[in-house]
Amino acid sequence: MPQAHVLLVDDETVFTRNISKLLAHRGYRVTAVNSGDAALRALEEQRFDVLVLDLKMPGLDGIATLREMLKLGLFVETIILTGHGSIDTALEAVKLGAHDYLTKPCEIDELVAKIESAREKARGRPS
Amino acid sequence: MPIGGILKRLLRRRASAPDDAEALRLEFKERYHHFKLLLGANRKALEIMSEIEEALHGHRPFGMTFVRAACTSVCVNVFSMIRGMERLAPGKYTALFSRYDAIQKDIEEILARPAPPRDPRLTIPIGALGRELADAAGPKMANLGEIRNRLGFRVPPGFAITTAAAARFFAYRELQTEIDRRLQAAEIPRFDALYALSAEIQQLIIRAPIPPDLETAIREAYAELEAECGPGVKVALRSSALGEDADGSSFAGQYRSELNVGRETLLTAYREVLASKYGLPAITYRLQRGFRDEDIAMGVGCLAMVSAVAGGVVYSCSPVDPRDRRLFIHAAWGLPKAVVDGSTASDLFVLSRDDPPELLAAEVREKDRRYLCYPEEGVCRMELSGPERLQPSLTREQAVEIGRIALALERHYGCAQDIEWALDEGGDIVILQCRPLSARAAAAGADPSPAHEEQSVLCRGGITASPGAAAGPVFVAERTADMLSFPQGAVLVVEQALPRWASLLGRAAAVVAAEGGFAGHLASVAREFGVPALFGLPGAVEHLRGAGEVTVDATGRAVYAGRRQALLEAPLPRPPLMQGSPVLRILEEAGRRIVPLHLLDPEALEFAPEHCRTLHDITRFIHEKSVLEMFRFGQDHHFPERSSKQLFHRVPMQWWILNLDDGFTEEVTGPYVRLEQIACAPMLAFWRGFTAVPWEGPPAVDGRGMLSVLFQATTDRSLNLGVRSRYAERNYFMISRSFCCLNQRLGFHFATLEAMVSERTAENYLSFQFKGGAADFERRLARVHLVGEILEELGFQVEIREDHLVARLEGQPREHLLKRIEALGYLALHTRQMDMVMANPARVESYRRKYRQDIARLIAGPEA
Numbered sequence: 001m002p003q004a005h006v007l008l009v010d011d012e013t014v015f016t017r018n019i020s021k022l023l024a025h026r027g028y029r030v031t032a033v034n035s036g037d038a039a040l041r042a043l044e045e046q047r048f049d050v051l052v053l054d055l056k057m058p059g060l061d062g063i064a065t066l067r068e069m070l071k072l073g074l075f076v077e078t079i080i081l082t083g084h085g086s087i088d089t090a091l092e093a094v095k096l097g098a099h100d101y102l103t104k105p106c107e108i109d110e111l112v113a114k115i116e117s118a119r120e121k122a123r124g125r126p127s
Numbered sequence: 128m129p130i131g132g133i134l135k136r137l138l139r140r141r142a143s144a145p146d147d148a149e150a151l152r153l154e155f156k157e158r159y160h161h162f163k164l165l166l167g168a169n170r171k172a173l174e175i176m177s178e179i180e181e182a183l184h185g186h187r188p189f190g191m192t193f194v195r196a197a198c199t200s201v202c203v204n205v206f207s208m209i210r211g212m213e214r215l216a217p218g219k220y221t222a223l224f225s226r227y228d229a230i231q232k233d234i235e236e237i238l239a240r241p242a243p244p245r246d247p248r249l250t251i252p253i254g255a256l257g258r259e260l261a262d263a264a265g266p267k268m269a270n271l272g273e274i275r276n277r278l279g280f281r282v283p284p285g286f287a288i289t290t291a292a293a294a295r296f297f298a299y300r301e302l303q304t305e306i307d308r309r310l311q312a313a314e315i316p317r318f319d320a321l322y323a324l325s326a327e328i329q330q331l332i333i334r335a336p337i338p339p340d341l342e343t344a345i346r347e348a349y350a351e352l353e354a355e356c357g358p359g360v361k362v363a364l365r366s367s368a369l370g371e372d373a374d375g376s377s378f379a380g381q382y383r384s385e386l387n388v389g390r391e392t393l394l395t396a397y398r399e400v401l402a403s404k405y406g407l408p409a410i411t412y413r414l415q416r417g418f419r420d421e422d423i424a425m426g427v428g429c430l431a432m433v434s435a436v437a438g439g440v441v442y443s444c445s446p447v448d449p450r451d452r453r454l455f456i457h458a459a460w461g462l463p464k465a466v467v468d469g470s471t472a473s474d475l476f477v478l479s480r481d482d483p484p485e486l487l488a489a490e491v492r493e494k495d496r497r498y499l500c501y502p503e504e505g506v507c508r509m510e511l512s513g514p515e516r517l518q519p520s521l522t523r524e525q526a527v528e529i530g531r532i533a534l535a536l537e538r539h540y541g542c543a544q545d546i547e548w549a550l551d552e553g554g555d556i557v558i559l560q561c562r563p564l565s566a567r568a569a570a571a572g573a574d575p576s577p578a579h580e581e582q583s584v585l586c587r588g589g590i591t592a593s594p595g596a597a598a599g600p601v602f603v604a605e606r607t608a609d610m611l612s613f614p615q616g617a618v619l620v621v622e623q624a625l626p627r628w629a630s631l632l633g634r635a636a637a638v639v640a641a642e643g644g645f646a647g648h649l650a651s652v653a654r655e656f657g658v659p660a661l662f663g664l665p666g667a668v669e670h671l672r673g674a675g676e677v678t679v680d681a682t683g684r685a686v687y688a689g690r691r692q693a694l695l696e697a698p699l700p701r702p703p704l705m706q707g708s709p710v711l712r713i714l715e716e717a718g719r720r721i722v723p724l725h726l727l728d729p730e731a732l733e734f735a736p737e738h739c740r741t742l743h744d745i746t747r748f749i750h751e752k753s754v755l756e757m758f759r760f761g762q763d764h765h766f767p768e769r770s771s772k773q774l775f776h777r778v779p780m781q782w783w784i785l786n787l788d789d790g791f792t793e794e795v796t797g798p799y800v801r802l803e804q805i806a807c808a809p810m811l812a813f814w815r816g817f818t819a820v821p822w823e824g825p826p827a828v829d830g831r832g833m834l835s836v837l838f839q840a841t842t843d844r845s846l847n848l849g850v851r852s853r854y855a856e857r858n859y860f861m862i863s864r865s866f867c868c869l870n871q872r873l874g875f876h877f878a879t880l881e882a883m884v885s886e887r888t889a890e891n892y893l894s895f896q897f898k899g900g901a902a903d904f905e906r907r908l909a910r911v912h913l914v915g916e917i918l919e920e921l922g923f924q925v926e927i928r929e930d931h932l933v934a935r936l937e938g939q940p941r942e943h944l945l946k947r948i949e950a951l952g953y954l955a956l957h958t959r960q961m962d963m964v965m966a967n968p969a970r971v972e973s974y975r976r977k978y979r980q981d982i983a984r985l986i987a988g989p990e991a
Contacts, residue, residue: 086195086199087198087199087202090202090203091206094203094206101199101203103196
């Protein structure tokens with residue numbers, strides 16, 4: 001299986017740095033950006049297998065980013081990161097097409113499992 | 128006509144045209160994709176429901192983060208199922224959306240329930256306090272006010288800095304928001320993370336500014352106290368947190384008290400006490416007992432310092448045996464700190480409940496230190512070397528006076544009390560704290576010191592600080608950092624019974640301390656947690672270090688080498704720690720909208736979206752219908768390559784198979800598929816188990832031969848798919864190479880098996896459900912338990928609710944799972960109608976033996 005390319009979006013740079021490192025150890029190629037706008041630009045420029053998106057960011061937040069992605073036709077399987085588990089936001093994200101969500105701080109094993117299940121879903125998705 | 132119907136018609140028309148076969152295949156692939164996602168969401172939702180059920184027992188600590196995360200996850204997965212169902216059968220089950228919305232709204236409301244409004248005052252003088260102000264001043268200060276103003280006993284002058292004041296402090300410059308952000312990690316029960324986090328948050332609080340209006344209020348209240356007690360009066364700042372003295376929870380010693388504080392350091396000391404809400408003991412205690420962070424509002428008492436000649440604690444009955452109604456006074460020289468810290472030996476005075484009480488016994492111990500106030504600020508510990516070491520710290524009259532007060536307080540509050548007192552320089556008794564005593568009974572009839580082989584005794588003596596016996600490996604903790612490596616289930620051995628060790632009681636099997644008595648904080652917490660504790664055992668650390676596994680018999684006051692099974696036989700049940708806590712109550716309420724299952728019988732009229740009362744009902748309904756919809760697709764569309772086929776093995780069987788993907792080894796034409804054309808590993812495993820041992824036929828029962836029997840039914844051609852007879856036999860398999868979903872219905876019961884078995888071990892799972900039967904409920908139940916027992920022996924996680932069994936197994940290697948599926952195939956055949964004989968224990972036993980033997984042979988047999 002080819003190396004998966006993950007786009008990691010979070011304004012907390014400590015978090016993105018740690019997670020990038022851990023994901024790289026697990027064999028992923030990781031691109032990290034720190035805002036919703038930067039995420040949209042990255043998605044326009046290249047293809048990613050999975051997007052890991054924080055909900056709470058200044059400027060374009062996670063939900064707004066998902067909405068923009070839909071509008072621009074930039075669909076990619078997405079895992080949402082939330083601080084507090086909130087049914088409403090989690091559901092909204094899922095309704096907008098997010099594959100799954102995770103509560104921060106997350107265990108790396110759990111994140112990897114969700115990334116893999118998102119890839120599996122992408123593969124199974126009828127084209 | 129609903130949209131779904133139109134679509135179906137279109138599809139049917141399209142299906143009949145051979146050119147559209149490809150479109151139909153795509154449509155099928157799409158549906159299969161949603162079906163798989165739906166099953167995944169179903170599995171996840173059920174998993175979390177069982178987690179919630181386990182949490183509801185209240186034995187395992189959890190906080191609001193768990194409650195929110197679990198509820199969110201169940202909701203999201205159930206919603207995904209509904210959406211999947213909508214894709215499978217558009218427009219057919221839309222009622223599910225409104226049922227779901229209503230349930231979700233209820234749950235959200237329960238989770239977001241706001242706290243009641245507070246009394247807005249920032250400080251309240253003690254002369255104005257009473258029990259009714261417990262929410263404003265915190266229970267500790269409210270009680271002191273009550274004791275002073277209603278009962279007329281002496282308490283120190285002072286005032287309460289209210290919970291509203293603390294709320295004001297934490298809201299100022301968004302301090303609480305910052306704390307919450309950092310606390311997100313706190314429910315990950317990783318001790319090292321908590322440890323660092325606790326220090327970080329406390330620093331944040333200590334450095335935070337005090338809002339100007341709050342500062343003014345505190346300064347004014349202090350000025351009034353100066354007017355009463357003299358300029359520069361020294362005060363003690365004590366926590367008076369909400370929930371602190373709630374019934375059954377003590378928070379004993381979890382928060383800081385600052386003693387002998389002067390005017391200049393008053394505000395710093397106030398912040399120190401507030402910060403202790405996030406001290407390690409307090410955070411772990413909240414987690415273990417189920418208090419939300421926001422449930423604990425920190426009131427703080429500011430009380431004139433009593434320069435105590437002697438001090439201690441009095442219990443209005445025995446804290447280890449509530450049947451012992453005598454009064455127990457623990458006393459030491461100087462401030463009562465020495466007694467409540469458990470840091471020194473104390474005198475014990477035992478009194479009767481007469482009026483006035485009679486001194487029944489006095490045990491005077493050697494007291495090697497005392498705490499006293501520095502002239503400027505703070506307290507110091509002084510080693511005692513003079514004759515007072517061996518002198519009683521109270522006179523008979525003083526002890527009797529303390530006893531009299533204890534009885535009066537018990538009468539007033541209507542339950543046994545735990546009271547902290549001080550003897551001031553004028554010889555008066557001053558009450559510093561009063562709270563309900565949580566007593567734990569020793570096991571009824573337990574022999575306090577059973578005769579055990581003397582050679583295995585490592586230590587003997589000491590004081591039963593918390594009754595019971597437990598075994599585990601010795602772990603000597605000396606420094607705070609040792610807490611990080613404390614293993615679950617170890618025996619904690621320490622020099623002094625200090626409150627800081629309380630953080631470990633959630634994980635400790637037992638506690639042994641060389642110094643300390645049962646009046647200390649650590650002892651209170653040990654009793655509350657039901658952890659056996661033996662204190663005051665000199666040399667314990669030296670004797671036990673490196674001893675490996677030991678048995679601590681706190682009731683019998685001895686420590687033995689190794690496990691002493693006889694002592695452990697009747698352990699005291701650990702109290703359900705979370706019982707009565709706000710977090711558990713919230714989960715119980717939310718759980719009522721999630722967990723109970725009402726839709727049991729798919730044939731019943733009530734098996735409909737409108738009757739779904741819980742999220743579990745919705746999952747059950749969707750699971751059932753999604754299977755039917757998948758089959759119906761094959762039926763409705765007469766899809767030439769992939770519609771369901773009837774299994775042909777020597778004769779046509781009543782096993783109907785829908786190939787979802789790559790479940791056949793080759794293209795199968797015609798109505799039948801042969802066994803050797805099946806590529807599905809889990810289905811073949813089920814078949815192997817099913818046919819491994821011939822069935823001896825139904826157990827001989829009285830005249831109920833009308834019941835259909837699987838093997839006859841499976842070869843009965845007259846039964847057909849779609850005949851919806853109550854007695855119809857239906858075995859539906861949906862398969863791909865690595866996936867199998869079996870719905871089996873026979874007569875009065877149903878079984879479902881879902882299995883994903885491939886080389887990718889992490890994704891492998893097996894889920895088996897079983898319900899119903901023809902016999903009365905008792906016998907059905909007995910059968911379900913027999914099956915459950917066998918499955919548990921095979922390593923399944925088994926849950927039984929009424930006569931409904933759910934067994935799961937996951938993350939196991941392929942061959943391991945295939946063998947378990949064989950066992951299920953075997954059981955599916957052989958437990959048939961077993962419910963009819965379950966009332967006969969001898970027959971049941973002989974079946975149990977046979978099942979075990981047969982399954983053991985299957986498991987040991989050759990691999991596929």
